[in-house]
Amino acid sequence: MKGILAEIASMVKDFGSAPTFAEMPRKTLADKGIAGPTAAHTIEEVHTPLNLAYLTFTTGSSAFQNIVGITFAELPARVKASFTVLERAGLKAGDKVLVTYPPLVNVFSGEAFKKYGLQWEFLVRSSRDAFLAALYEFQPKAVVGESSFIRASLEDAKHMGVADELPKDIVLLTAGTPLDLELLPIAQEVLNAEVHDLYGCQEFGWLCMDGVPVRDDIELVKLPDNGGQDMYELVVGGLPMGDSFPVSESGHVCNRNGKVITYRRERTYPEYEVIVKATTLTSTVTLGRVARSILRIKGRVVKISPDVVTGAEHTVLELIPDYITAGKQQGIVIEGPAKTRFFDDLVQAQLDYQQKAKADPTWTKRN
Structure with a gap:
């Protein structure tokens, strides 16, 4: 009996129906396309269920940050919405994109960037001076980042007298927080940049660009009386976002054809x-x-x-x-x-x- 168990002990080290720890597949930050620094996270390995394409986290803007699971079944629509964003921004395969906050790639999904053919890089450090250095060295066609961070960085460039050394005619895809309207004039002055306002979340991907939906399954549901201001809950594929917006015929500041004023977001209370x-x-x-x-x-x-x-x-x-x-x-x-x-x-x-x-x-x- 001892001989049989000894043989089994030897065999399971060499082969078996289940993997060893060393044989397990790995999804690294690089595999997800988000291998860049942030000051808000630590790096921790986790066992990820095989039924999920990847894990990400909510931003924590309205509550504690929570884990979000992205399923394989929802990826095609998520990638399609991301393609719509990139096409509307005028980007093409081979363009270089600078991402200031790595988890934003998860909203697109790294798969969308790869399929579209983009080259993307991150800052050396998550700081304004590192952002200006990356603009100068990387010379990107587009930047993905939070609008107030970009605005403050460009103000720094003006104060330091280095604005003329930065690239011109780039595309700013602002996301993560409501659009800082003060970015628009300084982005035009310093970078001659075209600014776009992305609204979405880690759970659902991108939903609107400059007030125009980028998915076909979006509904706007009017809320009860809100003190004289008509507000509309944004519903994606039958699921309410918990965010409400004004809808204006005069249009979004970045696109007069966009009617959803995403930079004036309010949390829906109470939720549906x-x-x-x-x-x-x-x-x-x-x-x-x-x-x-x-x-x-x-x-x-x-x-x-x-x-x-x-x-x-x-x-x-x-x-x-x-x-x-x-x-x-x-x-x-x-x-x-x-x-x-x-x-x-x-x-x-x-x-x-x-x-x-x-x-x-x-x-x-x-x-």
């Missing part, structure tokens, strides 16, 4: 609840798993109607006010397939996950 009224799924058990998965990886609460219709031709979701605004506003029905794309992509991700057995045989779980 999402109720699934009909689903293409035939099992309410699977639908329940979808709802829990959305809560866990996207932080959005989805509930299932007691009389939900299964096996429907398309998804039907209802957005209803919570108890605080009950009676002030009617529910809003959103019907698929076009307008529930994001929700349906997450349904597909759940189905893909269920069709694959857990790859680690040491993990045993009773149903």
Whole structure:
């Protein structure tokens, strides 16, 4: 018996159905396209589930930073939206892009940058002087970064008398926080730059550029009376963002054809609840798993109607006010397939996950 176990001990070191630690696939920061410095993070290795394309984090602008899971099923629409942004900005394959804050690449996804054919680099340090040095040395066609940081850096360049040494005619894709309107004149003066305002988030990717949606499954839902200012909740694929904006016919400051004034964002309070009224799924058990998965990886609460219709031709979701605004506003029905794309992509991700057995045989779980 001892001889058999000794042989097994020798065999499992050389081969087996499960990988050793050294054989496990790795997704490094470089693989994700975000291998750059930040002053706000540490670098930690984690075991990432095989059903997720990658992990990222919320910005923490409205609450504690939380983990966000990006599924493979949602990547095509996310990449398509990113292509729309890059095309509207006039970028082309081979262009050099300077990214001031590496996690912003996760909103595009590194895959989008790779497929589009961009070359992108990061700052040596996450500081304004490092940004000016990178502009001078790297000579990018475009910059992706937070608008106030870029504005303050360009003011530094003026004060130091080095503005003339910086590249001209570049594209600024500002993101991460509401657009700092004071950036516009100094960007024109120092860089002769074209400024664009991107709105999106780690959970959903890019949603609007200069007030114009970049996805086909975006709805604007008018909120109840807001002190005389009409505000509209932005809903993506049936899931509310929790952000509201004015909509103006006079247009966005960066594009008069853009009607969503994304730099005047307000947090929606109270937030809508999402109720699934009909689903293409035939099992309410699977639908329940979808709802829990959305809560866990996207932080959005989805509930299932007691009389939900299964096996429907398309998804039907209802957005209803919570108890605080009950009676002030009617529910809003959103019907698929076009307008529930994001929700349906997450349904597909759940189905893909269920069709694959857990790859680690040491993990045993009773149903």
